Amino acid sequence: MNDLSHLRLDFPVLQRRVHGKPLVFLDSAASSQKPKQVLDVMDAAYRTYYANVHRGAYLLSEESTAAYEQARGKVARFINAARAEIAFTRGATTALNTVAFGWGMDHLRAGDRIVLTMMEHHANVVPWQLVARRTGAELVYVPMTDDYRLDLKRLSELLDERVKVVSFTGMSNVTGTMPPVAEIAGLARQCGSLVVVDAAQLVTHAPVDVQQLGADFVAFSGHKMLGPTGIGALWGRPEVLEEMEPFEGGGEMISDVRLDGSTWAPVPHKFEAGTPPIIEAIGLGAAVDYLDKIGMESVRRHEMELTAYALSRLAELPAVRVFGPAEVDHRGGVISFALADVHPHDVATILDQDGIAIRAGHHCAKPLTRTLGVPATARASFQVYTTREDVDALVDGLRRVQEVFRVD
Numbered sequence: 226m227n228d229l230s231h232l233r234l235d236f237p238v239l240q241r242r243v244h245g246k247p248l249v250f251l252d253s254a255a256s257s258q259k260p261k262q263v264l265d266v267m268d269a270a271y272r273t274y275y276a277n278v279h280r281g282a283y284l285l286s287e288e289s290t291a292a293y294e295q296a297r298g299k300v301a302r303f304i305n306a307a308r309a310e311i312a313f314t315r316g317a318t319t320a321l322n323t324v325a326f327g328w329g330m331d332h333l334r335a336g337d338r339i340v341l342t343m344m345e346h347h348a349n350v351v352p353w354q355l356v357a358r359r360t361g362a363e364l365v366y367v368p369m370t371d372d373y374r375l376d377l378k379r380l381s382e383l384l385d386e387r388v389k390v391v392s393f394t395g396m397s398n399v400t401g402t403m404p405p406v407a408e409i410a411g412l413a414r415q416c417g418s419l420v421v422v423d424a425a426q427l428v429t430h431a432p433v434d435v436q437q438l439g440a441d442f443v444a445f446s447g448h449k450m451l452g453p454t455g456i457g458a459l460w461g462r463p464e465v466l467e468e469m470e471p472f473e474g475g476g477e478m479i480s481d482v483r484l485d486g487s488t489w490a491p492v493p494h495k496f497e498a499g500t501p502p503i504i505e506a507i508g509l510g511a512a513v514d515y516l517d518k519i520g521m522e523s524v525r526r527h528e529m530e531l532t533a534y535a536l537s538r539l540a541e542l543p544a545v546r547v548f549g550p551a552e553v554d555h556r557g558g559v560i561s562f563a564l565a566d567v568h569p570h571d572v573a574t575i576l577d578q579d580g581i582a583i584r585a586g587h588h589c590a591k592p593l594t595r596t597l598g599v600p601a602t603a604r605a606s607f608q609v610y611t612t613r614e615d616v617d618a619l620v621d622g623l624r625r626v627q628e629v630f631r632v633d
């Protein structure tokens with residue numbers, strides 16, 4: 226057993242009680258908790274050297290700029306990229322909008338196809354819908370198989386010269402499915418398509434190496450990977466970043482501004498208009514340090530073991546139906562389920578009385594939950610600090626829900 230339970234002491238919030246019970250936090254896919262190593266770095270930055278970045282000719286600003294750029298370097302190394310290939314964004318949503326609008330508006334037109342999957346979060350659907358509406362491009366969705374995997378056969382059939390973008394999740398935030406990213410990227414590139422990976426979940430559940438993925442863009446958020454909210458990153462292949470227009474204009478992203486037009490700052494700064502989330506970027510750097518110390522291989526092992534354990538424990542309850550692949554090789558630690566016909570919000574509310582936090586709803590993936598044939602699911606999701614005891618508490622809590630609703 227790859228035991229990471231000692232890490233729990235690093236997370237102050239995990240020491241608290243909820244409704245008189247110890248907190249069992251099983252909603253990390255929505256947003257993870259933060260270790261004191263991240264909180265301390267952010268606090269120290271505000272207390273000792275905070276100033277705006279890339280603007281001041283004074284020591285505090287130089288220190289702030291150095292810490293901000295160092296954080297960029299850490300994020301880059303974390304995914305095996307170069308520093309200049311990382312643009313800080315507000316999160317995965319902004320990163321995906323940057324690609325959809327920045328690249329899509331200049332490269333898509335009527336007759337072109339954008340291929341998405343049925344598993345996408347709204348952040349990887351709605352920006353493409355907006356761009357499709359403006360450019361006349363058509364959206365096509367790859368279905369799932371009966372065992373909640375991506376239908377690769379159907380994907381291959383869909384790929385032809387009309388396809389200009391294939392954008393897909395590296396790990397579903399509903400079913401936990403992890404499609405074979407490099408294989409899909411390879412297929413898509415054969416037909417000359419741009420490849421975009423929504424790694425909002427993937428990046429914190431498994432090692433990500435952009436040199437191996439074969440994608441053009443990878444988008445993710447800091448707050449799901451032990452970092453703060455308000456910060457994320459867009460990695461792009463250098464030549465594509467160079468060629469792509471900025472999505473937002475404003476201060477600091479320019480080289481020159483004249484009344485009749487402007488020129489852009491070098492990559493990645495041309496994608497960072499306005500004062501950036503400075504302390505949040507520094508906090509994300511600290512989160513990366515923390516994950517690096519554990520090692521992402523170890524994180525993945527921990528999660529596979531925990532997910533296998535959770536699936537076997539949930540199987541003890543015949544009324545529980547899990548929506549997601551049965552084999553942990555093809556999935557991460559996000560488990561959506563139904564408990565007989567009890568509404569997921571009722572499940573979540575009763576669990577909350579036991580101090581157990583899960584998410585209930587459509588998880589911002591309505592096309593997917595519709596495909597599952599339910600308006601909503603209950604969802605338990607894991608992080609490095611999640612233990613078998615948390616899973617046991619969930620199963621005990623679900624037994625209590627069964628009693629309340631008289632489920633056999």
Ligand code: C6P
Pocket residue numbers: 254255256316317318319346348349394396397398423425426446448584588589
């Ligand atoms: N999913 C969840 O509870 P932002 O909001 O920009 O940080 O991330 C958006 C996003 C994009 N893709 C995937 C696969 C995601 O899971 C998310 C965020 C959260 O599942 C909040 S809805």
